[in-house]
Amino acid sequence: MSTTVQAEPHTTAQRTATNEFVSYPHDIPHRVEHDAETHRLRIEGGPHSTTWQLGQSAGQLALTWPAGSTPRREATLAAIDAAFAFHPEAQWLQLQGPKAMYPALRHTGIVVDDSEGVPWVPAELFWQQPGLWLPSPRPLPYPQQPVLSAGKRHPRRPPKPEGTVYRRHIPWLKATLSFRVLDLEHDLERFSRWMNDPVVAHFWEEQGDLAQHRHRLEATLSHPNALPLIACFDDQPFGYFEAYWAKEDRLGAYYDADDFDRGWHLLIGEAAFRGTPYVAAWLPSISHYLFLDDCRTQRLVIEPRVDNAKMLHNLARCGYAHLKAFDFPHKRAMLGMQLREHFFNERSWIPQPPHPGSAPRPGPRFSQ
Template sequence: MSSSTKTSGYVREEYVAPLEQTFTLPDKSTVRSTESDGSIHVFLSGSETPVLRFTPHPSRILRTSPHGIVNNNRAVTSPAVTLESAASSPTEVSTDDIWSALYTLWIRRTENEVLPIILSSASFTNASTILTYLTHTGLAFCPPDAQNEFELLFIRAAFWQGAGAPVSKHWLRTMVPHPSISSFPFPFHTSFTRGEHVLTTHPLRPPKPAPGSVIYSRYIFTLGEQLTFTHIDANNSEHFAAYTKWQNSERVNVGWREKGPDEKHRQYLADRLADPHIMGFIVAWNGEFAGYGEMSWVKEDPMGTYVGGLGDYDQGTHLLIGEEKFRGRHRFTAVMTSMKHACFLRDPRTEVVVGEPRADLPIVPRLVAYLPQELNREFEFPHKRAVYFALRRERFFQAAMLN
């Protein structure tokens, strides 16, 4: 690695939401919000009047710096916000609607890691149910300086990790195991892989969703479009035609080196489908195909062999953007960030998501600049000299541009 190569040049760009904004959730429902004088009004399911609102509390201030860690003379406090029903009388509001409202809040308060919010117990007929939902999912907790159980600290990172997300609105669209079957991650059972470049024990991997299944969906606010990842289906003529066109382009072939006849591409995709450790997917913007990506469990990947030290549930990603119209900094950052997001969401035991692009590719400086990941070192594969990138869970949910 050149001594002039920067191992970290990432600067998070803060997103400023417009005063009125509408966005689409993965289940295709919409959320509209407006903001004036510090108050946020949330409209759900096409409602003409707001369902929920966040309003500045007139006097209450709560500590937002970590309790028991930061000395009192360094403690940071913030004015509290009240979460209340927008109805004129106490009403019942579903926890699904509370989550949707929190989505609007965290898009509008991207600069905050923690927010003090007072749940208006008099505003909801099911306030105790909402409180249990918030605290038992980890979306919020009652801090030591609270005057009652309804004074809470809400955590941005918890929201983006999927805490409390309704299954119908979750960014992961085909979870394994599905929550209707089990609320726990796929169990640990030792498995084994022996291959040309791999010889290792590792956890048994969960089955992949069926080809053609949407595996991730998220509205990208900076572009106003829905980004989706769909498990590639080689028997789908549109999937296959797009994939072969991209792999046979000279630009993509510089990095992937998979140019060849249809037979080669069919075999590649068949191998991917049969291999439990890796999954390929079609990247699309508003349903229009843009590129191809892969996510893998790296313990049984050549990456695990040649780098070493990777955990049982650590993952890796690869990406190509095949369509020229979908290239560019903002789309590239959104897709790369979403791939990492999907990896961290699909197993809470994943601590690191890695990358290993060829060291001489021009994309390397962009991967330093656009993602909050560590450029660890360069290393040798049998077929290339690669750069080892490591993105850690805590750093991702603290600093990633999820907007």
């Protein structure tokens, strides 16, 4: 048995190499080493280390537990997570292990059986498991109660979370991407500097001093519709994301908004993080987070300016459809939309080529 992993979730990823991956099942860091020659996955996390075999079975990706005992649940999830990371083209993973481990995995939708009773892990279902990427997922969806605000009828929204809300290791960057709720005193000066950056100001048009930006953020934090987030790579802040419920947002008047549609705005404040490898990480990840945050969210929307060609291009590569151009009072915008079914069915957490980390899309899917 190996010793307990000493690194904290925020620092583990900094020591990863090309054949290493970090998974965070139930917010416990698991470092996974992939030995391509022996087809082994060595997983270190919690009190023990475990080893799985990762190879091919009848031409399909297969993850096999070689020991007689039942593997720990967190280590099993980390192994599955890493297997899909090392084989991003895979849509299905055959899971081979003791029968005792399957009932709980079937119950949560991680494992499904084909017509012959063989257990498989569909990537489409696995990536909808909040416990792999959300440090504190809600145990159940927030109960529904219709309320009125500013003349708009919508479901009562849940209390805002605190701290880190999403964490994902990005293999091509060898770093961990995270979103945390904005802290006014800690982030105000940084936010103000970003807003006064010429590149950001061109699209946001919210230049100002600290007092103006404090007032703006206080209003955002107090509004139940909006969730301000700071995006980080290995805990280094690089951007601001603002998630909102579309039903009661100004955008809701420009299309037929459903009760649980979510939208988002963003700015990348640090120039060093504006390249394609970073876009390929944060753009699918903000979508992933919003879909995981509430299983009733079926659509994501965004309304960039119609002249923001780079953003429109990147949205298309990450599964967003451009539905229509329309006129806000302050700008002409493009309505972009991502469907939950499309995101998970097409594995849009990996952008289409030529983005880093992308993989060729395979042919016909495995059918049950």
